[in-house]
Amino acid sequence: MDGGIVSYGVYVPRYxxxxxxxxxxxNENPDSIKGGLRVKQKSVPDIDEDTATISVEAARNALKRVDVDGEQVGAIYVGSESHPYAVKPTATIVAEAIDATPYLTAADYEFACKAGTAGIQTCLGLVRSGMARYGLSIGSDVSQGAPSDQLEYTAGAGGGAYLIGTENIIAKINKTVSYTTDTPDFWRREGQRYPSHGGRFTGEPGYFKHVTGATEKLLEKTDKTPSDYDYAVFHQPNGKFPVRAAERLGFEEKQYSPALVVEDIGNTYSGSTLIGLAKVLDQAKPGDRILTTSYGSGAGADSFDITVTENIKEVQDRGPKVSEFLDEGTYLSYGEYAKHKGKVK
Structure with a gap:
């Protein structure tokens, strides 16, 4: 049975x-930081925003695009590494907010920045098997970075929600594969306020090994080459990594540049790949082929082969586009930012 994306929605705080x-x-050189990371600014949650509120907004924006009621959603998964509760699911908050309760399955996922795409894979299995009519997978984060740490320059806030089903598909998921190992490139123990990262493990052993591993396996399984795709979407921890990975794999700038959002909003972690894919869907045409590969530290990558259908034209203008969130911006001083992020108590 065919399955794929029925709708999508994003939300990024305006700050x-x-x-x-x-x-x-x-006392750092801003030009050096911007040149090294290829990020000029990042999104910051409002004082009353968190992963739950961002997830709800993204989910509502996804449902705006289609004539699907919350009660038709049989599964909700929220992927994040910044869930507001250590013991209390975010997914149930979303379910109540979109009137999906009580007859559904719901859970929170965590796999660093790829938990949202793991949720898409789960939803795909449920709708293809007939266990759920629609599944909703959300990747959302208000990511943390310790003061003066390199992560503080990139750790942003935002989320993407994807409605998965077998009817009225706007983008068919032809194939998905994953590549997973136990690589400790990034972690945060229970009770620790800020995450740690493993320096040299972040690049080659972490991001590049898994992103290229998953993508190459997908190309092998689909018998495709990079030139067969109109767009390529990769996880965006900074502005350099997705570009380097894309070019290493053989993709051209015209294929990967339409998905890049990190320069304007930073790394939204679980929302990163999903917001990049949404930006592509905002402009895609029927028949376009999209390769999408997420990445999560710890470490793993999920890769998808996607074909856009004729139905895309019916949903593109029915919800807010990614460009609208990128154009927004109320700029904060460091003191205001520290207050918003709870760095100052």
Whole structure:
């Protein structure tokens, strides 16, 4: 049975902080930081925003695009590494907010930045088997970075929600594969306020090994080459990694550049790949082929081969587009940012 994306929605907080503002506090060279990370600013959640509120907004934006009621959604999975509760699911909050309760299955996922795509794979299995009519997978984060740490320059906030089903598909998921190992490139123990990262493990052993591993396996299974795709979407921890991975795999700038959002909103972690894919869907045409590969530290990558259908034209203008969130911006000072992020008590 065919299965795929029925609708999608994103949400990014309107607040921003520029790299120069953070660098000035720590006496760093902002041009060096921006050049090294290829990020000029990042999104910041409002004082009353968290992973749950962002997930709800993204889910509502996804449902705006289609004539699907919340009660038709039989599964909800929220992927994040910044769930507001250590013991209490975010998925049930979303379910109540979109009137999906009580007859559904729901759970929270965590796999660093790829938990949202893991949820898509789960939903795909449920709808193809007939266990659920629609499944909703959300990747959402209000990511953390310790003061003066490199993560503070990129750790943003935002989320993407994807409605998965077998009817009225706007983008068919032809194939998905995953590549997973126990690579400790990034972690945060229970009770720790900020995550740690393993330096040299972050790049080659972490991101690049898994992103290229999953993508190459997908190309092998689909018997495709990079030139067969109109778009390529990769997880965006910074502005350099997705570009380097894409070019290493043989993709051209015209294929990967339409998905890049990290320069304007930073790394939204579980939302990163999903927001990038949404930006592509906002402009895609029927018949376009999209390769999408997420990445989560710890470590793993999920890769998808996607074909856009004629139904895409019916949903593109029925909800807010990614560009609308990128154009927004209320800029904060470092002190205001620290208050918003709870760095100052």
């Amino acid at each position: 921003r902080i520029k790299i120069e503002e953070i660098a000035g506090v720590w």
